[in-house]
Amino acid sequence: MSDLLEISDVSVAFGDARVLDSVSLSVGRGEFVGLVGPNGAGKTTLLRAINGVRAPDDGTVRVDGDRLTDRSTKAWSRRVATVPQDTGVSFAFDVEAVVEMGRAPHRRRTQFGTSERDRRRVEDALELTNTADLRDRPIDELSGGERQRVFVARALAQDTPLLALDEPTASLDVNHQVEILRLVSDLVGDGRAALAAIHDLELAARFCDRLALLSNGRIRAVGPPESVLRSDALDPAFETTTAVATNPVTGTPAVTAGADRSGDDGRRVHVVGGGRVGSRAIASLQRAGHEPSAGVLRSGDLALETAASLDVPVATTPAAGPVDPDAVAAAHELTADASVVVLADVEVGPRQWALDLADGAPAVVLLEERPLADRLHGGERARERYETLRHRATTADPEALPSAVESAVGTIERPADD
Template identity: 55%
Template sequence: MNHHTIELDDVSVSLGEVDALRDVSLSVDAGEFLGLVGPNGAGKTTLLRTVNGVITPDSGAVRLDGTAVTELGPRGVSRHVATVPQDTSVSFAFSVEDVVRMGRTPYRARTDLTGDEADREAIERALERTEMADLRDRPITAVSGGERQRAFVARALAQDTPALVLDEPTASLDINHQVGVLELVGELIADGRGAVAAIHDLDLAARYCDRLALLADGELQAVGDPETVLSDEHLRPAFDTRTAVTPDAVTGTPSVTAIAEPRRDRNAHVHVLGSGATAARALTKLWQAGFEVTAGPMPSGDTALSVAAELDIEAITAPPLSGPSESALREAQEHCRTAVATVLADPEVGPDGTVLELAESSGRPILVETRPLGERNHGGQDARDRYRDLESRALTASIHGLVPAIAETIRPQAVPADD
């Protein structure tokens, strides 16, 4: 009979007067990486400490490979699940190899300080796998934060368990070490281990985890693949802030941006033409600055269109191949004509010249360009000439300077400038 590597069944835990976990049911299979995400105090660490037997639940059951933790005992639990703690500081200057050797404790008698050949082979494999063999004699207090984290991953690897528990494995690490540690964990998952990790960085969790479990106030809010869990619908009540979730430009996995609710005192309408990441950033900047924002036409499935939907921005949609309809073009042209400014955010210039025609109907075009025109012009020399004419009368701004540029442009209308 197949069992989940880790399984929680209606687990509840109280810490003093606080209900830390309430009726939590989760499972992790071999070869799966489950990420625990949620705000501080959500119960992530309590859940992990319950999995590895440090905390006994008030109700419900925790099973490792089908056997209840209460039946395994401390040594049995340590043979089923290894833990990489958040706090990797140590009081004594053990060597790196000594730290890794601690992972073999569940297999040795208390009086056995050296271990047998199996222990030595497991330690050597762990040091090699984590690229710590050259640092084996270095005091653990003398290595970098990333190296120390790898040493504790090596300790868990030497423990030779089917399950791993990691509590904020990337906390306080530089981005290169964050990626390095999670890549290493991914390799261990590929070997057939099951792992559950509390991860603070939502983007990293989305990139490396197969599934996510969102915890808030000790309760599961959502469980599923990153695309399902990381939505404003789930994140806003959990973190008490609005979010915009868009595909990462490189990995394609969800990227989460927390956004403050803007003031609404500008009473000025700005229209955005363009698509992709630049248009998405322009929409977010303008929305946060309190402008009334419209956008489009934008092709279905575009990143900027996703941002517009997250922020409840009115956006005109066009099929990706056939282009906008006549009614959509008329609507967009009216927006460009009446808006205090039209922002052209890395617009793609097609053979039909639609975006140029719309921009030419604007009294205040503002260009925001991060890519050269040659990459965006699909209309030949005529389109290039029209674009250069547009440039001659348009204001140019960076993403960060966009709001001040618009405010300066419309200053005669007494619209307050952004801070």
């Protein structure tokens, strides 16, 4: 795969502020690269250096072997099409006219009117972005999401080998975000290349071939999504803690970001139960500054991946077969100094070890997503024990778990009435 875009040691400064510092990056033909990083990292400035809006102070930008500095603005616009972050407009052009503006770099000075080729490109762009039904509407009457799709259509009508997109999913609802990124991914399969600044890390991981992590004006990591979306790279770049697991539906990295750990005021909390609910519980407790542990969790469980990414102590057992008694013993050791045990939509089997862990805890919080009947496999005795536990437990939604932990601890720390 040959490189279509080559960025070599590009630096840009605004006064004394150095926004880009010796950035180098390449994008191959047929490749969709996502540019990720915190606000203010320099993503928009890099895209502007690529499309010629802001010439680099140092370094070179090449597209298809041609240097930016060797080509006129019009000639460069036949190589790079841009979807800007700001889709505000000053005049009430109708949608079709806005999309047709993408054909301007291809028109000769002597050309009058719209050629058949121009009409085909505009029509294709409208259809591909599902904006054909908006063609006669004034652009300033559209919602932000609709305008975003129109500007993507304009870039497609420009018919360039390289697409530079600055937050192309901004203002879009979830289904249109997926549509646009899937469209870009399909387009690069025709020999184009795309570089897009994307704030949603999970969407970037799902649709991009590679990611480039930009922070403080420098590229910190480049590679396949699973090699870039790692806590050791993300935490210093975003100045927060992150948990990285695998999305069970897409199989791509899923990132949970939160505030810096406080460390001093946190509670020791043990989470029993895996899957999505257990994973969210572990990440939520860690973000709130608590000290979670977890288990028993089976190998391959989403909650186990989350625990591993956050260096959370965990008791594990093989993916199949009976739960290892040594793992249950390890879980009891983890709960020995815990203030709270969280039963996260837990399955209760014949051995009822999960209930044993909760029975010995000073306080218990229940996270219940499924009906108890769907999780209970230990007979009537297990049901009676769970119901007894429920009477003294605090029941909470996963998003409210940190405050539920404090509430549960408060019930055991509050002095009894005289």
